[in-house]
Every structure is written in structure tokens, then in C-alpha cells.
Amino acid sequence: MSHIPYVPASTRYDEIPYRHCGTSGLQLPVIALGLWHNFGDDRPFQTQRDIVRRAFDRGIFHFDLANNYGPPAGSAEENFGRILAKDLAPFRHEIIISTKAGWNMWDGPHGFGGSRKYLLTSLDESLQRLGTDHVDIFYHHRPDPDTPVEESMLALHHAVTSGKALYAGISSYSAEATKEAAAIMRDLGTPLAIHQPSYSMLNRWIEEGTPSLLEAAQEEGMGVIGFSAMAQGMLTDKYLGGIPDDSRLASGKVNKDFFTDEALGHVRALNDIAAERGQSLAQMAVAWVLRDQGASLTTALIGASSTSQIDEAVGAAQNLTFTPAELAAIDEHAVDSGINQWWGVTASR
Template sequence: MNYNAKQNRYENMKYNRCGSSGLMLPAMSLGLWHNFGDVDSYENSKEMVTTAFDLGITHFDLANNYGPPAGSAEKTFGRILKKELASYRDEMIISSKAGYEMWLGPYGNFGSRKSMMASLDQSLERTGLDYFDIFYSHRPDPDTPIEETMGALADIVKRGKALYVGISNYNAEETKEAVKVLKDLGVNPLIHQPSYSMFDRWIEDGLQDVLKDEGLGSIAYSPLAQGMLTSKYLKGIPKDSRADKENTFLEKSDITKEKLSQIQNLQDLAVSRNQSLAQMALAWVLRKDKVTSVIIGASKKEQIIENVKALENLEFSEKELEDINQILKR
């Protein structure tokens, strides 16, 4: 059965201007970091992507190494795009990145021109795209001149292989330097993708000010702190959760007694707002329009539906914000 997108898909999604650019991004974007690899169900992956699109999520965030195995998330998305969403390509923002280890040898990692260009071409082939809407340097490279990495990004735009470029995981000073190099090359960077959540607030220490001054948007990943900012772990570590699996970014040792106390107190506050903890955590990241978009991950479509409901209440009173700060200090 052919997929037909819902006619009312744009009615309830919030769209924010990305920095000083002309591009609008949905307040929530779908990330394909987990659950879209070859090891996952294609039908489930397809349902999540089409459900997101039906909810007005127009931005789909990839990277060369997403899977597992690395590269397979791009292949899965390319298959979904070709079979279900090809006629909607001009309504979508599709991004990918290069910078983390992708293939063996000295050229499959970090930010050399060789690595960036080869990775881009491979990602385009896997997705079946002619261009990405946004292409990122996934992380700074301490051993490659920033002029080389940013020069590769600038050429990617000039060659029509990406409409916009961005950076991810760069600190405030690295961001200033990267922006200057790109602007000197005649390319205005669009966006920065940092981690950001109630439990991970590093971007408040200078980076957000740089982004505002330079006219860049921002899109936050891991807004739920790998699932800790949900009710999932309040009664123990569920089987097959991220904390229960090996080789994930969340370890059982991260779920401490102190952290659980914070989560329970945040949960109580969320209930008083008529939200789930996850919904409140997403709304908090988007508060006061300091972040353009937040990347949500999912393992089933129902999670996407529930997360998008966070947009129904993005306002926080000053007391609620202070209560959250006090909880996080305990």
C-alpha cells in the first residue's frame, strides 16, 4: 500500500527560524542514531519515519556512522525515502555528518579534506540523494587545521552537494574560529548541533552566546539524557533498555541513587504541568526559543506521538524554572 502523507500534517507543528537564515526547522526533528540499522526491523523504521512526517516533522538527522552497522541507518532511510517519501523530497530537510570513525585506515575518521569528501560521497550514495540539505563536521579534529575542515565544508556547498553546512560538538572558541573561516570563504554556517539536556548544560557556558552573536541556529541531541529523563528507570533498569545493553552511551552505573532522586522530583513537577517527564524535558530544552530544534529518538512510533505532545505546553513559570534548577543542584 502506497504511503500518502496526512493533509493536516503542518497544522500542529511549530517551526522556528534557524539563526539568521531563511530556513525554518520543526521544533522537533527525528534522529536516526539508534533503531534504524540493519539489526532493526525495517517495517518499524518505516512506521517511525512516516509517523514523524505525518506529525509535521520535516527534518531527519543522520550521520555516516549511524546503524549498527555503521552506514546502515542511511541505507534504511534511503530505502524509505525511495519507496514512501520520494514525492515529498522538497518538503524535507535531510542532514548527515562526517567526523567519527567510519572505515579502517587513516582516512575514515575526523576532519581531513580526504575524509570529509569521501564520507559525503558515500553518504549520498547510501541515501540515494543528490544533495543533503545540511552537512556537518561531526566533531572538531585536533590534528587537522580548521581551515582544511571548513574549506571542505565550503566546497561541499559550492559544488551543490549540500545546501547548508553546520558543526557539531565544537566548543565556544572552536565555534568562533570555524564560523570566521567559513564566512571568509563566502559560506555562512547554518547551525550547531550540541548535546543538551537538564543533565547536560555545557552549552550555557558561552556557546549559546556565540551562536546568537554569529547568527547560527542550534539543534540539541540527547535531550532526554539517553532516556534518563523519562520514567523508564524509576522502578529499576528494564530489560533491553539502553542501560541494560552493552556498548551504549548509558551505563548501569550512571543510574545512581542521587540521579534517581532527581528524576523522581522532576517527574513530580512534570505531573503538576500535566506532562510526562519526557515531555517536560523536551519543552525545557525548547524554552524561550534558545534552541531552534530538538532531536528526538524513538524505538516505536508511539514514542514520537507522545513526544510531539510536548509542544502543547512550552511555557514555564519562573518558579518552575527555579524549582528545576534547585532539583538539579541536589
């Protein structure tokens, strides 16, 4: 059977809006596809390929990875690299590929953290797995209190000046640490373009403090891409009637402690509000993250285990407007439920 070349939908840039990433010239779709789950070797490759192709057809041209995504670690990059080679290589200039390093990747003291050795070695290995000579965004995946922030930022600066990354970003840094890191990078001549924190209706830490992380990023000219907009699946209809056997919760990939009776009570109330808006709970969760709140987010980062979930997320972008009454009703139930596994720490030691 001959290989039929993939031809993306001609309407792909008409599907969802895209926004400038902070004050940079980089423009990103309001929805990005994260490969944290569902793209390891435990999932059929053809399913992964179908999801990525559907995403690109629907205007999602930003694909977010990290060195340790799998399982096993590294396999998500390898599998995306295969999809890139088979289908997307002719459109590489249209696609935003991001990857990260910071969490555990290999044995030994230089297999995690924020050292120059770990970050730059990891980037080289990521490029090999992806089969590309550069990524569009390279992140420090988490602040490392045991490494001077200057060292981590110098590594990001080198990644950009070497041509192995076009933009640099950080993830899960506090507001204070973000401003510290941004000042260093600005002095080096490689401004931080983007911050990737966790953010959802059940995890609102980036709104807190003076300045909040959202405000700090805006002051520094950085875009913000919020991950876990659906709170690890809690903000969907998946768990309203119990725990499905095929869910991430049942498989142990999500902490069961998050699913308290109180949290699920809030989820059910939010589901009712979404229905009144004519959206699914998942769609409202994405739309709420992208709502106008002064310091608006650039992008909501979603995961998907099927092409239908891509279509549902794209549908969320059709209604990003909330009335004051809707926001007030949501605020009664959009409360922190202790599900933030990724804390924003101060970079200084």
C-alpha cells in the same frame, strides 16, 4: 499485494511550530527525529518505516543521520534511503535530511577526524547510501585537534558549493571553536547555519562560559539543535523503577556509570514537577530544551523506537511555556550529572 502509495497527513504543518535556523532562511520544526539508535539492521525495517512516516505525518520533516549510525555503520543511512525511495521521494522537496562525518567510520588514518579527504569521501558515500543527490545539512560531527580547522571548514564549503549539501553545520564545538570556525566560513562565503551540541536538563554545558556556546551561536547567526534532550533515556519514566531488559542501558548502548543514585534522585524529582505540569518527564525534557531563554534553541533532536514515542514528543510542543516558579524548581534538580560524552573542544592547535 499491490503497493499502496503513502499519502502524508494533510494537517502535518499544523502539528508543531517551526523556527528560523539562526539568521538563515531555513526553517526547521522544533522537533527533529534522530536516527542514531533504532534504525540499524538490528531493528525491523517495517518498524523504522512506521516511525518515519508517523513523524512526517505529525510535522517532523527534519531527519538527522550520520555516516556511522547503525549498527552496522552506514545502515541507518541505507535504511532511511529505502524509506525515502518507498514513501518520501515525492516529498523530498519538503524534507530536511542532515548527515555528518567526524567519528570513526572505516579503517585507516582517513576513516575519522576532520580531513578534507575523510569529510568529502564520507559525504559521497552517504549520498550513495541515502539514494539522493544532496543533503540539506552536512555537519562536521566533532572538532579534530589533529587537523587545522581551516581544512575542515574548506571541506564543508566545498560540500555546499558543489551542490552536495545546501547548508553546513558543526557539532560539539566549544564556544571559542565555534566562533573561529564561523569566521572562516563567513570569509569563504558559506556561513555556518547550525550547531548541534548535546543538551538536556542533566547536561547544561552549552549555557556555561562567557560567551556560552548558546550566546556564541546567536552572535554568529547560527541555529542550535540540541541532541540527547532526554539524556539517553534518563529523562523518561523508563528507569524510575529499575532497568528494563529491552532498554539501551541493558543492551550496553548507554554507559551505566551515568545512572548514579544521585542522578536518579534528581530524575525522580523532575518527574514529579512534570506531573504537576500535566506532562510526562520526556515531554517536559523536550519542552525545557525549547524554552525561551534569550538565545533559544531552534530544535530539540529526539530518538524514537515506536510511533507512540513520536506522538509523545509532539505532545511536548503543546506546552513550551514555564513559569518562573517551575524553572526555579527545575533548576534545583537540572544539574550536570557527568553524562556528556561529547565535549566541546577548541579548534585551534
